[in-house]
Amino acid sequence: MGLAALAPSVPPAHATPTMAERRLCGATPVFDDEFDELNLSAWILGAARWITHTPWAGDFGDARFTDPGPGSAFSVHDGILSITARKDAEGHWSSGLLASADRDGHGFSTMYGYFETRAKFPPGPGTWVGIWLNENVPQNWMRPTVEVDTIEYYGQFTDAFHSTVHVWPGHSSEPQGGAAQLNSVPAHSLVDDFHTYGTLVTPRWISFYLDHKEFWRTPTPPQHRLPFMFLVNLALGSGWPIDKTPNPTAMQIDYARAYRPADADAFARCLVASASPGGPR
Template sequence: MHRSLSAKRFMTAAAFMLLVAIDQPARAQEQIDIAKFDMTLEENFDKLDVSPWGENGSRWIAHTPWNGDFGDARFTDPTDGFPFTVDAGVLRIEARKGPDGKWRSGLLASTNPKGQGFSQQFGYFEARMKLPPGKGVWPAFWLIGIDRSKLTAEIDVMEYYGRVPYEFSSGYHIWRASHGGKDSTDGHWTTVEDGTLSNEFHTYGVEIKPEKTTVYLDRKSIWSFDTPREFHMPFYPLVNLALGSGWPIDETPNPSYLLVDYIHVYKRKAPDTAD
């Protein structure tokens, strides 16, 4: 989510579509068997426990723990009715352009700046969401490694750019440049039926295992890669509705809404206890 897969954003349409085709060779989709897991985080959004920075031990904070905004909407502290509301077990994150002409929106992260909160080493992380339609929207479900002292490890389970409603991107990044190293990155585009991601709820998940990491759409595998050694640490989930990502937001619907049904995290059962 820092600047994920930015090079592809500026390709010609023909070259871009060719690369998508190359990135997505035909492969058998494996279904993840959730019966082989125990749930470790169950957030069903029957209510929302959030504060700006984790005051009073809230489950979620409303900023990145390192206080880094991105995109063209500022992530704001929660107030009554904005940018978060919950109704019938669904979280609504709202992006709105205010009377001052500035856009504001919402982000949730499960740890505070001291690393307190929920994080987990290895396992399956999943969110069920309905994405906003419209040019300029940039919702995402992503993970960050808890230890940022020497690098930042990031997994973008799903990033969606509203100007291309027939696809979304997944990727990973190991940000080392700020500590004198070289960044590593890789990614994958998934093509879907035009508009389905904003018309229906879908699940977006990733399982991190010591040797292999696999990304899932509706619990079917869409991409996998060898797990970097830097991912052998606890990760925590984030979800947000950003705007822009290098694209204009002058046609972005005001307001725009990201709907989140749940965020669940699981850990694999020991082999002798798995069903």
């Protein structure tokens, strides 16, 4: 279904929200990064909150994903994380990705729950934003795996974004499957302001939300057998030209949170009610 209008977003807060303020419909975050500081590692999580590559070494797109540290794609200011894509003097692009678990399965993942990110997207064609979930797959796993793309946003199409549930066959003989939805939004709205992007995963349904308004749901695939990690990235390309991509260009992220509500149905009803002015929180 199209999204005719977007709820106005509140400007980023400069003070870290209290735990009470981070509660949502009675649930407290079980994963929460307010981006007051960088808490990143390259490949092995250790004491960090994120790694900066996919755990399966499957980085993608036309920009190299950087390690953390000097010259990386990542910076924080006033509680906002910027992931910046930039081109060096030799014409090579770099950018960034965050994943909440590493190749050894360490880090955050959960079988069911609500994942939410508040973000503002980069302007310009060639950008490829992803906010997504991927199963935390152990080595030698032979069954299919599930990926949930809350949003894929291609910067040359400012009036729409994609949401997808992928079922990848992996090492099994099962066919590829899943479901997809193209969602319409006012042109440039996701670039001009911050919005919240959410996914609620239950045993029965995967539901998708923009500013707490449900815009799509699809049955949870029976192949979902492993907990989901959280991923956020600014990639470039995906088959689209990047010759007109602004240099530099940045995705801004206010927070990334995950909740495990005790009653998913009640949480979903409250979430939609909270999208209305004065609704419950």
